[in-house]
Amino acid sequence: MAYDNAFAAMADPTRRTVLERLKAGPRTVGDIAAGLPVSRPAVSQHLKALKAADLVRDEPRGAARLYRLHAPGLQALRAYLDDFWDEALARFKDHAESEDERD
Amino acid sequence: MAYDNAFAAMADPTRRTVLERLKAGPRTVGDIAAGLPVSRPAVSQHLKALKAADLVRDEPRGAARLYRLHAPGLQALRAYLDDFWDEALARFKDHAESEDERD
DNA sequence: GCTAACCGTAAGTGATGGCTTACGATAACG
DNA sequence: CGTTATCGTAAGCCATCACTTACGGTTAGC
Numbered sequence: 295m296a297y298d299n300a301f302a303a304m305a306d307p308t309r310r311t312v313l314e315r316l317k318a319g320p321r322t323v324g325d326i327a328a329g330l331p332v333s334r335p336a337v338s339q340h341l342k343a344l345k346a347a348d349l350v351r352d353e354p355r356g357a358a359r360l361y362r363l364h365a366p367g368l369q370a371l372r373a374y375l376d377d378f379w380d381e382a383l384a385r386f387k388d389h390a391e392s393e394d395e396r397d
Numbered sequence: 398m399a400y401d402n403a404f405a406a407m408a409d410p411t412r413r414t415v416l417e418r419l420k421a422g423p424r425t426v427g428d429i430a431a432g433l434p435v436s437r438p439a440v441s442q443h444l445k446a447l448k449a450a451d452l453v454r455d456e457p458r459g460a461a462r463l464y465r466l467h468a469p470g471l472q473a474l475r476a477y478l479d480d481f482w483d484e485a486l487a488r489f490k491d492h493a494e495s496e497d498e499r500d
Numbered sequence: 501g502c503t504a505a506c507c508g509t510a511a512g513t514g515a516t517g518g519c520t521t522a523c524g525a526t527a528a529c530g
Numbered sequence: 531c532g533t534t535a536t537c538g539t540a541a542g543c544c545a546t547c548a549c550t551t552a553c554g555g556t557t558a559g560c
Contacts, residue, residue: 305404382466425536
């Protein structure tokens, strides 16, 4: 899969909109696509990318398919940013700040 | 500018490596490019993208130019994810979890 | 079983991204 | 000043992305 990281998956505005919709609860592909300006197959492809990035989870629902947010993927993203931030502060507190002027 | 959001800026592995290097403190373009498998102009373009995304800050340093992490941009990213996560939990706690089975 | 609903995938297309080399601008240095 | 170091930008190229339409597969309903 070309989407080797969660940031790439989050980079697309349509995919972020899909995630926003899933915040309210599980949705079928048709439901998700209904509110979007792109075709249903396009949404399927986006969901595939989000799934590869571990950001959503899917499950059969009769003839349909139910998608929902996947906590571990989201937590991993938050953890990466949190760690990054903590390390930046710890190693070089003044340089990471925006008000600093010396090196 | 094509980089309308910070996620797009973070999506590229080379750019993430650049940020990792800047975690240790300010660096010139040449210093950053020295440890990377791409050319110096490529690094300049990446820095331009990171700057547009508000993730780095630059400052003249004689003939060189000093780049450093920019706190507000990083915080904004963290805030987006934190808010997203909080809302997902608040609105539909069980659906966001990975162990849930009902809707 | 036939039909309809729902969905994933394949194929093709236009746009964008990341890279390179070449060039020009600016600042220190003698 | 002329030279060197450092950097940003322009132009071009190739890969990838996001999208469309077309198609096939699976499930429910009659």
